Amino acid sequence: MSEPTVILDAPAIRRALVRIAHEIAERNVHSPEVVLLGIPVGGDHLAARLAQTLASIWNHPVPVGILDVTLHRDDLHQRMAPTVHPTDIPFDVDGKVVVLVDDVLFSGRTTRAAMDALNDLGRPKKIQLAVLVDRGHRELPVKADFVGKNVPTSLDEKIMLLLTEAGAARDEVLLLKNSRPSPRT
Amino acid sequence: MSWNRKHLLDIESLSAEEITTILDTARSFKAVGQRAIKKVPALRGKTVVNLFVEPSTRTRISFELAAQRLSADVINFSTEASSLKKGETLKDTALNLQALNADFIIIRHSASGAPHFLSRVLDAHVINAGDGAHEHPTQALLDTFTIREKKGRIAGLNVTILGDILYSRVARSDIWALLKLGANVTLCGPSTLVPKTFELMGCRVTHDVDEAIRDADIINLLRIQHERQRKTMFPGIGEYTQMFGLNKERLARTRSDALIMHPGPINRGVEIDSEIADCGRSVILEQVTNGLAVRMAVLFLVNGGNVPPEAASYI
Numbered sequence: 001m002s003e004p005t006v007i008l009d010a011p012a013i014r015r016a017l018v019r020i021a022h023e024i025a026e027r028n029v030h031s032p033e034v035v036l037l038g039i040p041v042g043g044d045h046l047a048a049r050l051a052q053t054l055a056s057i058w059n060h061p062v063p064v065g066i067l068d069v070t071l072h073r074d075d076l077h078q079r080m081a082p083t084v085h086p087t088d089i090p091f092d093v094d095g096k097v098v099v100l101v102d103d104v105l106f107s108g109r110t111t112r113a114a115m116d117a118l119n120d121l122g123r124p125k126k127i128q129l130a131v132l133v134d135r136g137h138r139e140l141p142v143k144a145d146f147v148g149k150n151v152p153t154s155l156d157e158k159i160m161l162l163l164t165e166a167g168a169a170r171d172e173v174l175l176l177k178n179s180r181p182s183p184r185t
Numbered sequence: 186m187s188w189n190r191k192h193l194l195d196i197e198s199l200s201a202e203e204i205t206t207i208l209d210t211a212r213s214f215k216a217v218g219q220r221a222i223k224k225v226p227a228l229r230g231k232t233v234v235n236l237f238v239e240p241s242t243r244t245r246i247s248f249e250l251a252a253q254r255l256s257a258d259v260i261n262f263s264t265e266a267s268s269l270k271k272g273e274t275l276k277d278t279a280l281n282l283q284a285l286n287a288d289f290i291i292i293r294h295s296a297s298g299a300p301h302f303l304s305r306v307l308d309a310h311v312i313n314a315g316d317g318a319h320e321h322p323t324q325a326l327l328d329t330f331t332i333r334e335k336k337g338r339i340a341g342l343n344v345t346i347l348g349d350i351l352y353s354r355v356a357r358s359d360i361w362a363l364l365k366l367g368a369n370v371t372l373c374g375p376s377t378l379v380p381k382t383f384e385l386m387g388c389r390v391t392h393d394v395d396e397a398i399r400d401a402d403i404i405n406l407l408r409i410q411h412e413r414q415r416k417t418m419f420p421g422i423g424e425y426t427q428m429f430g431l432n433k434e435r436l437a438r439t440r441s442d443a444l445i446m447h448p449g450p451i452n453r454g455v456e457i458d459s460e461i462a463d464c465g466r467s468v469i470l471e472q473v474t475n476g477l478a479v480r481m482a483v484l485f486l487v488n489g490g491n492v493p494p495e496a497a498s499y500i
Contacts, residue, residue: 068213070227071217071225071226071227071255071485072225072226072227076227076228076485076488076489077488077489079489080188080189080489081188081210081485081486081487081488081489082489083209083210084210084213084214084482084485085213086212086213086216087213087216087217088216116226120220120222120224120225121220121221121222
């Protein structure tokens with residue numbers, strides 16, 4: 001593995017999240033309907049940060065929850081059992097505009113799993129998708145509504161998000177080169 | 186997070202880390218059971234066979250429900266209605282089930298080692314639901330899950346297991362799990378049912394019930410297994426109740442925060458007074474709820490393939 005390249009540093013991550021928050025506010029005029037659901041690992045922390053910024057834009061708290069998609073993945077029989085994180089949604093999603101928050105958009109399969117998981121919890125009025133990094137290589141017809149940064153990548157590269165909430169020394173998005181291409185599902 | 190086993194055969198061969206992985210995973214599955222829609226698609230299209238060559242209600246129902254909540258199809262196979270009665274061997278029965286493309290065989294058998302044997306002859310995932318007096322791994326997992334949830338930890342706790350230890354597969358699995366997770370385990374009961382040899386596993390053995398429960402954080406009661414006792418191991422049920430049964434007077438001499446556990450089925454008035462079974466310190470029914478979450482976690486984990494998650498991740 002070669003030296004990682006920093007594609008977003010802490011100020012850039014902060015600016016991207018502020019911009020995404022403003023775009024969410026612009027798109028959704030009726031703010032009390034909007035709830036944020038972060039997808040672990042990474043998306044949950046980003047959702048909490050976005051909720052804070054949105055609260056200061058709208059002057060009211062924005063509900064934020066955690067949506068684990070592990071049990072809805074389509075590759076469970078092909079890999080070691082992944083870690084199942086708790087889903088924690090302390091509100092009803094029926095009739096709400098749910099903004100899914102993920103760190104990296106790649107194949108689109110996580111997003112599909114998230115929409116599937118959400119389906120079991122209620123019927124949102126709308127589902128929107130916010131991601132910090134879109135690295136391309138979609139395998140499903142999925143498109144993000146809000147993107148922090150588009151990063152063209154090759155399949156043998158890996159994107160890594162480091163956040164202080166998760167114990168990192170500083171916020172950073174890194175691009176790493178794998179020695180071998182990652183097998184696709 | 187560490188799990189790459191294809192089967193769950195016993196607790197003895199698991200590491201503390203593997204046990205903790207199951208308990209952590211079960212915590213997420215417990216939350217699934219509290220949702221309006223309690224079903225997740227993780228095992229969709231898989232077939233689970235409950236091969237119960239020995240009677241059981243709660244374990245079988247618990248596994249059945251666990252499999253259904255993971256969207257698997259379940260077949261129940263019991264001795265009464267099976268060709269095992271017609272002289273078919275266990276291996277042939279299991280191979281027939283596999284020929285029907287069963288993905289998981291959950292086996293309860295009166296012979297110790299039956300699940301291990303099946304795991305060697307089958308391609309399917311094998312889960313031990315109790316083999317003879319050997320082990321009952323999912324019971325130990327739900328017991329440790331309940332203790333950890335209630336007390337916040339397991340290491341350093343004093344756990345007393347009271348009753349028929351000799352014939353109890355629950356006791357053996359519990360002892361392994363508790364010791365691996367750092368608890369202090371005391372065994373107590375009639376000397377015929379609690380031989381000193383258990384000290385070799387790393388437990389304390391005593392035949393004085395008041396001393397055994399005095400400093401206990403957890404009192405785990407076991408049923409007297411009439412069906413497994415080949416000859417009388419103590420004079421009678423009445424005397425057992427008098428000497429070892431948990432009653433109000435005995436409970437008054439324990440720590441006020443000590444929890445009462447029992448794997449079920451309970452014999453009210455034998456090993457436990459009826460009102461104690463229903464009191465606020467009893468977590469017997471929570472054990473049943475947790476059993477479902479733990480069994481979902483086990484099915485989910487053994488289902489995983491051998492590709493490490495980082496190589497397969499699709500973020």
